[in-house]
Amino acid sequence: MESILAAFQQALSLIIHCDSELLSIILLSFQVSGLALACSMAVGIPLGALVSLTVFPGRNVIIALLQTLMGLPPVVVGLFLYLLLSRSGPLGFMSLLYSPTAMVIAQAILSFPIVASLSHAAIVGVDPIIRQAATTLGATPLQVSVTIIKEARYGILSAIIAGFGRVMAEVGAVLMVGGNIAGYTRVMTTTIALETDKGNFELALALGIILLIIAMLVNLVLRAVQRQGRNV
């Protein structure tokens, strides 16, 4: 019990004194996850809007696929990405394995279905009267679509926040394709796993506390956004 308390005290000390290693790991985590989220937003939101606002052959298949991929196991993504990026793999010539880029790709693959699916749900959840109201006011089909997407903005923001929550807490895939190289591909979750294995609980606990705070903040923002959308 004493050793746990001591580890906690040291962890808090690392946080309070803004330990440089701790900060660099947090910074890299935000860089990787932020970039991954930006990629998944760039693809996921337009795709979510497309399957919500237009009808085309295969649309229902895409929706079903996106919903299925929301529960994609990270280690499976890690495995496939590893096979693709490993030296003998089809994309091995790009030398991306064990790089932050590979981690960004892995996290983007994991968060993109969440962003796309939840954006789709938000857009189809907009009252159909909005489409009619915009049309009666003279909006072109494109302007009608933009109006509907704007009406779904709180839901789309929730989708983005949910995607961010997923990538920040992810460990399996980034560990497999990032390699957990100190100062290069070591992010919060992979550091926690490694340091726990080594018995160095201070850094692991410090990062765990930071992750919990981030998770709490993400949830608070999510709740605030949802409340804003409901109450206006």
Next chain:
Amino acid sequence: MNLNLTLDGITKRYGDHIILADCSYLFDSGKTYAMLGANGSGKSTLLRIAALLEPPDGGAVRYRNDAAPVEPDTSLRRRITLVLPKVGAFNMSVCNNVAYGLAIRNTPPAVIEARVGEMLELVQLADKRKRNALTLSSGETQRLGIARALVLTPEVLFLDEPTAFVDAASRRVIEQILMDFRRKADTTVVFSTHDHDFAEKVADHILQLSSGRLSEERP
């Protein structure tokens, strides 16, 4: 050139149920028409078809004397508008709701501000211009819907049950607006209602929709 609305043998059915059967009528430009009919008689459907929101199963909607049945293109849609019974207020300020139609027409901001201010005064919502439109009462929302349509100065204005579910104050505002339209006679107005007295008061013509057919009660 003013738009002359003509309904030419409009039919509409939902499954086996015939809603509209050979509805024909020639509307005079600049006149105000009230359309009466029982619940489910097809008033809303006919207004939606006339406003080019949905196509008829048979017959045609014409907006020019000599023209073929119209295709619902945006340029024509922008000359007519329909205020829906459930207005469909956008999740934005009252002011931006009213400005919506002008903004999508790339109207200069100064013109938008002046026109929107004028309309909000007309429907007595000027003091609520900054409020989110979704927080308005049903009567205020109906007035917002009317302001949102009127700001576009449509040549043909359709209103689907504009006085349903509104309070006395909103009803008076709507009544005054419709009477002004009747007096100025520069816009064709067609509205549906259950209220015969209201129709008598504000309309030039009263139409009855019954058994899927449109007939005139009095000129």
